[in-house]
Amino acid sequence: MIIESIKSAFKKHFNRVPIIVRSPGKINLIGEYTDGYVLPAAIDIVTYVAVSRRSDDDIHLYSESYSEAFQGKLSDLNKTEKDWINYILGIADQLQKWGYHIGGFNLYIDGDVPFDDELSSSAAVECATAYALIELFSLSVPKLDVAKIAQMAEKGFKGGNGSIIDQFTSVFGKKGNAILLDCKNLCHEHIPLKLDGYQLVLLNANLEDSTSTIRLDRAKEQCEQGLLWIKSNVTQVVSLQDTSLKMLDKYVKGKDVEIYKKCKFIVEENQRVLLAAEHLKNANLKGFGQVMFQTHDGLSELYQVSCNELDFLVNTVKKIPYVLGARMMGEGFDGCILNIVKEERIDDFIEELTQVFEDEFSKKLDAYVVEIENGTALIL
Structure with a gap:
């Protein structure tokens, strides 16, 4: 089972018991490039993030997909050459800029949202990281703010320039439903998607x-x-x-x-x-x-x-x-x-x-x- 595998891998790398969060990729059923009405949905291709607290200011990361590790300091966040690292550091950066207090942490990431195909992989990583750190440090952050923080992490730290659709879908996705979203004002409605065979x-x-x-x-x-x-x-x-x-x-x-x-x-x-x-x-x-x-x-x-x-x-x-x-x-x-x-x-x-x-x-x-x-x- 994937959760047991993640727990085992986390213990191997960090010798701790983690908090685990899952975040989905997304598809857009219809509504391309409109900056207006769109109809996206969260899907069962997901990213998993596991975290634990540290007693220092350090950030220790490990990606199973890339078999790569990273170490840095919360007080000295800098962009790297690796996108998967920037997605995570961007969230830590934005949480602090929004006035939330977090400490050092260990983070392990795995899942089946393909980075090379960009099935909203960045949003899945960003939202999973945000939720995990919010839970880890007992923060109270409204759901819409989570999506906005994730979007700002991509715009400000990673350097992207996309809309909020991906992050919004990762946060507000609902099983069996699409989301009718007005990008202009973020008003939204869940629409049942009855596939019936x-x-x-x-x-x-x-x-x-x-x-x-x-x-x-x-x-x-x-x-x-x-x-x-x-x-x-x-x-x-x-x-x-x-x-x-x-x-x-x-x-x-x-x-x-x-x-x-x-x-x-x-x-x-x-x-x-x-x-x-x-x-x-x-x-x-x-x-x-x-x-x-x-x-x-x-x-x-x-x-x-x-x-x-x-x-x-x-x-x-x-x-x-x-x-x-x-x-x-x-x-x-x-x-x-x-x-x-x-x-x-x-x-x-x-x-x-x-x-x-x-x-x-x-x-x-x-x-x-x-x-x-x-x-x-x-x-x-």
Whole structure:
């Protein structure tokens, strides 16, 4: 059992009995790049963090995944060349900046959220570390503040620049539910995800695209420009979430077609998230799947962040009658598509897609069948 293994490893490295916390990775069911409405969910691919107090100011870390150790001092926190270390040190740094008192600690980390695939691995590490240190030092920190502290740890110490979606999902995830989240004000609602004989299957194409960051940054810049054109005419608009296709047609389309396409995707994606949430509330999984297909088409044709391999996979899936929906996933799991597959046909699905993908591209697919799980929690 993983918990017994962690306890044993912790005793071996630190000769102490630890507190253990688990924190999930996340998927975004729908709602990419919107900075508005999104529909993420916590999954059963998790990170475990075990901690114990020290009598000094030292921080001693060990990662099972990397077989690496680190030692530093709480009073002298500095960035390192290792991301997994920075995630942890960033939390210690932020807790102190928020006015919470912590001491030296031992920390052991293990789990199955893949660092190389970035299935919100940083958020899982950050939230697990935050929860563990909060419990260890008997701190009283509101759940929303935990997510904000974790986000600030990534922005300020590690150097990331992402939204709060990953950390929010890791903290507020609920078994069997997606989260309808408005990123603008962090209002949220848990939406039951009743799969009723279907399962969520991730297919990872293991792609490496050196231009993806450049393309994403360019798309965001184009959206910002389109928003500026609208705001100069409609003063009450704050974000593209507040706009409409009519506004885009009037203030953007005639100025730049490419900017119009990027903005059009964002406006339509915000609308699709709300529609998808309604489908889930009505247990209309087929309707939800169709919205997923529409999102992929928008990501490919309008936002232009897909690629030949992912388009090939989704177009192949569209022809399979026992799959209700599929789309590429954006930030969080590069080179991956999310699918809703009939439970008894999952093995057939994985075998078929693996074979056709290898025949077409001479590349292997990795498959993950995931469950929607609870957010970060103390387990021992």
